[in-house]
Amino acid sequence: MRITLRAFSLSLSLVLAPMILGCSPTATTTLQGSWPAPRGPEGPPVLPVANEGVIVEYHRPVPMRDGVRLSATIYRPAAPGRYPVILSRTPYVKASVGQAGVDRRLKFVRAGYAWADVDVRGRGDSDGSFRPFFQEGEDGYDTIEWCGRQPWSTGKVGMVGGSYGGYVQLAAGVRRPPSLACLVPSVACPDPFVDGLLMGPTGLPGPLSVSWYQYTTGRMNQSSAATPWAQVFKHRPLITLDDAAGIDLPFWNEIVEHSQLSPWWEGARYQNKLDRLAVPALHVSGWYDDEQVSTLTNYVRASTTAADPAARSGQKLLMGPWPHAINTSTKVGDIEFGPTAVIDLDALILRWFERHLKSVPNGIDQEPPVRLFVMGSNVWRSEADWPIPRTAFTAYHFHSAGRANSSDGDGVLAADLPSSPSALAFDSADADTYVYDPQDPTPFITDQNFSQVGGPDDYRHIERRDDVLVYTTPPLTASVELCGPVRVVLWATTDAPDTDFAARLCIVRADGTSQRLCDGIVRARFREGMDRPSLVTPGVPVEYSIDLWSTCQAFMPGERIRVQISSSSFPQWDANPNTGERLGFETSTRKATQIIHHDVARPSRIILPVVPASGSGLSR
Missing domain, CATH: 2.60.120.260 (Galactose-binding domain-like)
Structure with a gap:
């Protein structure tokens, strides 16, 4: 049997970094104009290395309701006062954020926000055991409320993050924590039995996903470069695919044993609860995102069934010509989408937070709810809804x-x-x-x-x-x-x-x-x-x-x-x-x-x- 491996290849660090950050780490900041604005030809700004006016706190303990303590890194203005909080929860270890990620956090702090990076339970510096997906609703709720109670917080919390970092936002959001004001879920993982990471439409996880479970086992990110994946994927039965990859993954065995939708899965589901969502959300993905369907489903369900009219009208959708690593290149594989394919996503996110965390009347909520990129003609277009009503x-x-x-x-x-x-x-x-x-x-x-x-x-x-x-x-x-x-x-x-x-x-x-x-x-x-x-x-x-x-x-x-x-x-x-x-x-x-x-x-x-x-x- 031949397994064909696509020539489109990115290093793991480059792929994961935008997922942790929620957008391109090199996007510039423009506070004016309709969303999204193409990134200018001048390139990214040169930011100072020194952290004047910023306090950074490491290893802040965040207690959960069961006594487990998560670990947070806090970036906040040094000037006395209270600030809205931007929260990012990640399984990819907050300490792995590089210089571009730090610079991005400092940029938001200098715009008047506190930023909290938190390792999810059992990963990085956080205590407890990592049981993917099932733990994130309650832990997310408790983390949001902790952020809202801090003496430097206004009590308003917004969230950013991609992939698993998008999933954790919505898993917490449907539980309606009082301090949560808005979300920016990028390329969010869906419910079970959709995309193959947490089970797919075949009733089993996709074989590719065993590499993700290997990568996130233990507290630190694990290398899988030496694993002969083409050989591993041929292995039967699927229940022992983890053993064939050289590592025992109890969670892999657990989910393979539950190969149909049942009440056992309820703790990992949020898409069937989006009628409980009570905050606006900016949903971001790309046409070649391997979790694309989740973002589109989330927008449709939240915009039609969310808890109140303000939450329903507060949903926005942004779809670019991007893979899972959104907004990092104008090219995907061999296909070039032109100079407008990479946008100033940070500018859009900052306008989003200005409106929903600071109540600045900047007009973003009056703009069309859907913005999408048409491949082939390579243009951005605004639409009144998704699916497009005139389809x-x-x-x-x-x-x-x-x-x-x-x-x-x-x-x-x-x-x-x-x-x-x-x-x-x-x-x-x-x-x-x-x-x-x-x-x-x-x-x-x-x-x-x-x-x-x-x-x-x-x-x-x-x-x-x-x-x-x-x-x-x-x-x-x-x-x-x-x-x-x-x-x-x-x-x-x-x-x-x-x-x-x-x-x-x-x-x-x-x-x-x-x-x-x-x-x-x-x-x-x-x-x-x-x-x-x-x-x-x-x-x-x-x-x-x-x-x-x-x-x-x-x-x-x-x-x-x-x-x-x-x-x-x-x-x-x-x-x-x-x-x-x-x-x-x-x-x-x-x-x-x-x-x-x-x-x-x-x-x-x-x-x-x-x-x-x-x-x-x-x-x-």
């Missing part, structure tokens, strides 16, 4: 003469219904067939650790496999913008009691490059929900819904829209052994014959978010 969700159907296997096959993607007169030229068969072998799963192109899962990669060599069905439109004669959630409705038959179906949306460039936009997977046993597993009856057609998350891409004339269908995306997700046995414990596998139907009664299709070229009524 025309359009079905593009799968067609073939029975041989859609590989990019050399005859698969066609078209708006025409199956067997319609306009489709007869390319739709002479009712189905396509392929064989899925778990011993040779269809690869997912990615870096080999958790720092970035996938990107705008070229899938041409993957599409040459016979176990990948490929459906492609003819070259477009006019530009088309797809911006919104993407879903595949798949009619499929398998001869196995359980299996997977994966779908991917790509843009095919004029040179033949098949660039990944977004993708998703469904495990057959979870077709009715992650809390209702049931095996399928072999040989019986079943309708599946596959969530491909979202994209925002302008297609130009001559480019093509492509959909791939397969039964794995490895090691993004574990390869289903097709046996129907207990998940995570299987050691044996079997091949599965898969039939994808596209007839009148069973029209497999992709639902695309087509955004009209005009009529937004909002600034571009």
Whole structure:
């Protein structure tokens, strides 16, 4: 089995630093203008090394309700007085903040804020044991209230942080601590059974995520550079993948044993409680963030169900052309998004805090709630909501003469219904067939650790496999913008009691490059929900819904829209052994014959978010 590792690679320190800080460490500060402003050509300012006017306190103990003490580093103005507090809670060890991070904290302190960095329980200098996700709601509440009670605090607390540092904000926010005034969750982790870190839609954690659990075991960050990950990911059963990586991870074993949504998971969930959120939040992510779906879900749920009208209207969404390490480069992989792709995010965050921590009427709450970057046309645009209200969700159907296997096959993607007169030229068969072998799963192109899962990669060599069905439109004669959630409705038959179906949306460039936009997977046993597993009856057609998350891409004339269908995306997700046995414990596998139907009664299709070229009524 081959595992393809994407050439898009960042050092772990560069990836984690923006996640801890919540934005690019080199962004300049501009207090005026609508959000977000492009970073100026003059580059980052030169900040003095000396800390005049700033008090820094190390190892401040922060008591939790059960007596455990967390450790805080406090940066605050030396001048007497009370200041709003910016709180960052991290599992990545606060002492690892480098000079750029320190300079950023000093910048906010000089703007009239106190800044508190706190190691989460069991990490860095904090006491207790680290049990990821489950501990963060109550600990976050207690930490916020501790910040609000300090003699140098105004009693108003805002939070920043990305990835796990975004998750901790919302996990605490839905518990409504009185001192909490606003949030800035960037690339926040979602609930269980969504993105693969804390379980995915396959009912198991993605194999890639074992490197994150290894990295965060113990009190200090652990190196995984010597681990032969390509070999480790092949290991079965998944329950002992940690042992194959050379380390015993009790929490890994614990979550693999709970492979369906149940009350056991409730302590790690917050997205089902966003109706309790009572503060404004600025949600930030990127189209190539491997946790993108969480940010979009959080914005939609909070803006429609939060605890009161002020909280609902106080939600804002910012989506850039970024991977998980947001706002660090104008380029992702081989794709250049232009000079406006990196913005002055600190300026936006400072305006956010000025409004919600200091009550400065700077107008940010009157600005459009959604700001997004359209890839392809490479422009920022304001919108009234997400999904974009004027979106025309359009079905593009799968067609073939029975041989859609590989990019050399005859698969066609078209708006025409199956067997319609306009489709007869390319739709002479009712189905396509392929064989899925778990011993040779269809690869997912990615870096080999958790720092970035996938990107705008070229899938041409993957599409040459016979176990990948490929459906492609003819070259477009006019530009088309797809911006919104993407879903595949798949009619499929398998001869196995359980299996997977994966779908991917790509843009095919004029040179033949098949660039990944977004993708998703469904495990057959979870077709009715992650809390209702049931095996399928072999040989019986079943309708599946596959969530491909979202994209925002302008297609130009001559480019093509492509959909791939397969039964794995490895090691993004574990390869289903097709046996129907207990998940995570299987050691044996079997091949599965898969039939994808596209007839009148069973029209497999992709639902695309087509955004009209005009009529937004909002600034571009």
